[in-house]
Amino acid sequence: MSEQDVLREFILESTENLNRLDSEIVELEQKPADKDLLASVFRTIHTIKGTCGFLGFPLLERIAHQAENLLCLLRSGERRLSPRLVAVILECVDAIRKILANLESTETEGPDEYGDLIVRLTAAIADPDDRPDLPPVTAESAPLEIEKSSGVSESAIRVDVGLLDKLMNLVGELVLARNQVLQFSNQKEDGTLTATAQRLNLITSELQENVMKTRMQPIGVVWNKLPRLVRDTANACGKLVRLDLDGAGTELDKTIIEAIKDPLTHLVRNCCDHGIETPEDRVVGGKTQQGVISLKAYHEGGQVNIEVADDGAGVDVARIKAKALEKGLIRPEQAERMSEHEAMQLMFLPGFSTARTVTNVSGRGVGLDVVRCNIDRIGGTVDVSSAKGKGTLIRLKIPLTLAIIPGLVAASGGERFLIPQASLLELIRLEGESAGKIESVHGTPVYRRRGRLLPVAFLNRILGLESAVQDEVVNIVVLQAEDRQFGLVVDGIKDTQEIVVKPLGKQLKGLTVYSGATIMGDGRVALILDVLGIGRRSGVLADHESQNRTAAQAAAAAASDNQRMLLFRAGSFSRLALPLSLVARLEEFPQSMVERAGGHHVVQYRGGILTLVSLASVLEPGSAADAPASHDPVQAIVVADGQRSLGIIVDQILDIADEVVKVRQSTARRGLLGSAVVGKEVTDFLDLRTVVQAAAPEWLERQGQKRSAAVMLAETSAFVRGLVRGELEMAGHRVVEAASAEEALSRLDALAVDLVLAAADLPPNGFAGLRDAMRQQPKLAEIPVVELAPSAGGRDAMLGSIAQLASAVALQGAAEAVESVEGRA
Amino acid sequence: MSVAQAMQYATFVVEDLFFGIDVLRVQEVLRYQEMTRIPLAPTVAEGLINLRGQIVTALDMRRRLGLKPRSAERLPMNLVVRAEEGPVSLLVDEIGDVLQLEAADFEAAPDNLTPAARELVQGVYKLKDRLLLVLDPDRALEVNEFLDTRPAGSN
Numbered sequence: 001m002s003e004q005d006v007l008r009e010f011i012l013e014s015t016e017n018l019n020r021l022d023s024e025i026v027e028l029e030q031k032p033a034d035k036d037l038l039a040s041v042f043r044t045i046h047t048i049k050g051t052c053g054f055l056g057f058p059l060l061e062r063i064a065h066q067a068e069n070l071l072c073l074l075r076s077g078e079r080r081l082s083p084r085l086v087a088v089i090l091e092c093v094d095a096i097r098k099i100l101a102n103l104e105s106t107e108t109e110g111p112d113e114y115g116d117l118i119v120r121l122t123a124a125i126a127d128p129d130d131r132p133d134l135p136p137v138t139a140e141s142a143p144l145e146i147e148k149s150s151g152v153s154e155s156a157i158r159v160d161v162g163l164l165d166k167l168m169n170l171v172g173e174l175v176l177a178r179n180q181v182l183q184f185s186n187q188k189e190d191g192t193l194t195a196t197a198q199r200l201n202l203i204t205s206e207l208q209e210n211v212m213k214t215r216m217q218p219i220g221v222v223w224n225k226l227p228r229l230v231r232d233t234a235n236a237c238g239k240l241v242r243l244d245l246d247g248a249g250t251e252l253d254k255t256i257i258e259a260i261k262d263p264l265t266h267l268v269r270n271c272c273d274h275g276i277e278t279p280e281d282r283v284v285g286g287k288t289q290q291g292v293i294s295l296k297a298y299h300e301g302g303q304v305n306i307e308v309a310d311d312g313a314g315v316d317v318a319r320i321k322a323k324a325l326e327k328g329l330i331r332p333e334q335a336e337r338m339s340e341h342e343a344m345q346l347m348f349l350p351g352f353s354t355a356r357t358v359t360n361v362s363g364r365g366v367g368l369d370v371v372r373c374n375i376d377r378i379g380g381t382v383d384v385s386s387a388k389g390k391g392t393l394i395r396l397k398i399p400l401t402l403a404i405i406p407g408l409v410a411a412s413g414g415e416r417f418l419i420p421q422a423s424l425l426e427l428i429r430l431e432g433e434s435a436g437k438i439e440s441v442h443g444t445p446v447y448r449r450r451g452r453l454l455p456v457a458f459l460n461r462i463l464g465l466e467s468a469v470q471d472e473v474v475n476i477v478v479l480q481a482e483d484r485q486f487g488l489v490v491d492g493i494k495d496t497q498e499i500v501v502k503p504l505g506k507q508l509k510g511l512t513v514y515s516g517a518t519i520m521g522d523g524r525v526a527l528i529l530d531v532l533g534i535g536r537r538s539g540v541l542a543d544h545e546s547q548n549r550t551a552a553q554a555a556a557a558a559a560s561d562n563q564r565m566l567l568f569r570a571g572s573f574s575r576l577a578l579p580l581s582l583v584a585r586l587e588e589f590p591q592s593m594v595e596r597a598g599g600h601h602v603v604q605y606r607g608g609i610l611t612l613v614s615l616a617s618v619l620e621p622g623s624a625a626d627a628p629a630s631h632d633p634v635q636a637i638v639v640a641d642g643q644r645s646l647g648i649i650v651d652q653i654l655d656i657a658d659e660v661v662k663v664r665q666s667t668a669r670r671g672l673l674g675s676a677v678v679g680k681e682v683t684d685f686l687d688l689r690t691v692v693q694a695a696a697p698e699w700l701e702r703q704g705q706k707r708s709a710a711v712m713l714a715e716t717s718a719f720v721r722g723l724v725r726g727e728l729e730m731a732g733h734r735v736v737e738a739a740s741a742e743e744a745l746s747r748l749d750a751l752a753v754d755l756v757l758a759a760a761d762l763p764p765n766g767f768a769g770l771r772d773a774m775r776q777q778p779k780l781a782e783i784p785v786v787e788l789a790p791s792a793g794g795r796d797a798m799l800g801s802i803a804q805l806a807s808a809v810a811l812q813g814a815a816e817a818v819e820s821v822e823g824r825a
Numbered sequence: 826m827s828v829a830q831a832m833q834y835a836t837f838v839v840e841d842l843f844f845g846i847d848v849l850r851v852q853e854v855l856r857y858q859e860m861t862r863i864p865l866a867p868t869v870a871e872g873l874i875n876l877r878g879q880i881v882t883a884l885d886m887r888r889r890l891g892l893k894p895r896s897a898e899r900l901p902m903n904l905v906v907r908a909e910e911g912p913v914s915l916l917v918d919e920i921g922d923v924l925q926l927e928a929a930d931f932e933a934a935p936d937n938l939t940p941a942a943r944e945l946v947q948g949v950y951k952l953k954d955r956l957l958l959v960l961d962p963d964r965a966l967e968v969n970e971f972l973d974t975r976p977a978g979s980n
Contacts, residue, residue: 173878177878413864415861463864463865464864464865465864502879504873504880505880505882505910505911506910507866507867507869507882507884507913507966508863508870508882511866513864514863517873517880518880519880525860525872525874525875525880527861527863746963750963750964750967
């Protein structure tokens, strides 16, 4: 074993122990007399101390040593555990964890910043006066039996996750080969072959099941950290909280466990911070002082349900609406129309947070949107229900595994497609007479299913395929995406199969209608449909939505990977489009509010003055459209640039289109970039710069006669990319996106880029990883790389400074610009 | 002649153009494979093939170079190229020999090449009887969305 192996082993083992420690210490706080528990805590710290002394980590040893001394006093009964001592011990655990992290990444202990902690530790040991100053938080769950059994079990060995992944892949291949053999044996009528194939079938299925099991982990692995989290959060908020855990043994695939870790943490933290009231408020509300957060996990129909519930104040729908209005996510008249359930969905929008104050716990406007995003990504769903004053229940439905899924084989236009079973609700077959039962409502095909209208889409039309089948038989696959249902008409339905999901190459990444591909029994490739993408593309989901579409939903849509387009009408242009990422808000003003000032139409807006410009008069100067608008109320698209806003008056907002845009034809016409087919109709693309120039030329003057820069944006979150991209494009720069360091490097190689903006947490090795990789390539070494980090002035300030930086790069050249901007920062 | 100056190229033909690609980037060469077409994909992406359990995208080099499509009876060959994200197949008309070429015969691409071709060509080797265009494999694998001429959502 090399020295590095020893170190890795030490870090691995210590980290595992530390994770157990967190929940044990919190439990200990509950039952200070539990000798076994105390002994276990003591043992863990002792082991760490011993090993690091051996390996020569003085800093780590010092902290562990002091912690051990303290625990020693507790164990001998000379001192009793007080909340203050618990806090100090937990702090030690954190410090040890931090040093371990340093060791893992740099192989050094990192800076000695723990002098203060050591002093407090020593003081705590010396000072016998341990008044309980804070009531303890309880965690009522026999903390996780599974953890207890680990470590002592001699029948278990540690296996590298990489090896398990490899095994899983191989089993995937085997499943495919098995499918092929089965199909072959069905064609040949050979008894021996059939018998052998059946045997192979059985063994493969069993092997698959068992290999899957090796990757299964109990959800308790994630829950383990929650008692500590709840304790700390509750203390920070001055609340009393009990955490109930039920079903910690429920098993999930490792990749899924990883994926739900952050969302669950967010949710529990939210419950603590937003859900549970302060003890005083609770008493007033007729409840016990102590709030309860309960987590429950259980299997149901091939999925795992995870419920996060609190008995707190519940969701205040009125407050949510008010907040959404204030943030400009919805308009007043929409707020009135919204149902309670719809209003609750607003909580999941990016940038939404109802916490009255920003605490260090939550209220920063990130959280629930991240939760939904992460859960969506693994094919799960989030639902929230709440009763005011009684509490909130958030239910997650998560698939068991991602690698091998059951799918329905459907045919359309002579091709086979797979539909993930998880999205499938039912199959409807219409024959003869009833085949004509697909009716049309205002151009949208619908089917009356048990008396309710189900919007219907035709797969071959969506994909541009010829239909091979006459109309005598109609097969409708009823699907669910998000919380909507729609019918998909296919030419034929074959059977169901276990399919191994394989990703599509990067050349096909822009296609939202497929989630991957698989190899069928005959060895040919078949595409797996992405139900959400199909629904969106067909317009089934969008049409349904547009009946009660809110700008809030539109904002959420901007987070998707595609360039989303706002469609509107102005003057003689019946269909204009603007990337949604450039739109700040949509507003309606009554005519009576519009005033004239400084040669412009203006309106008082959010405590300031918003300049209005009629789009028709910009695009068709001299036409009769000098009046702000002939419509009442006036519809305006608000675009913003840092501090300033401009309202563009249009005749009507039409829709939001969601597709990869291909500008087909450029126009010489002033104010237009070109035209393209969006949603099956020819659409003109508005050139925002022309409009801004006409209405607020000073915006452009400030930027001087600058050239534009080519900026690479390396950031995982499509939402953040959209945001930054919009800002840069507004300032006239060109933007190339990359979601990972790998993608960034490969694109950089092919493109000439002036500046790279990289997220701090860019996978796999963060901002620094990308920078270092670039420095190693002579071609890329000169390109400045700037970290995309939230600035102190908030999101707007960050965006503003990015645009400024890009302009400076274009103007002065890269190196000087970065220097000057960073010098100022 | 030092090693750095001589390079080995796998050669292939697309319409009447003679191409070479760094032999180290070529994973394998296959005769025509059945493909699954990909509705709505950029037209360059001709289909998906099953390469021993791996799903590989096949890009039509004729389309990529802006040439006219090959006649239906003429089946393309697969030149499977290694890429960072896994192999990608280039559909070409014919596969030629592997040639060892001297740096002295190399020259930058002529300006009168079609724009679509010039984008992908690193340079030209002057062989005795013909010219060999050196294909930039990474550029060739980039599918430029704007090249797609199929209307979105057509039916």
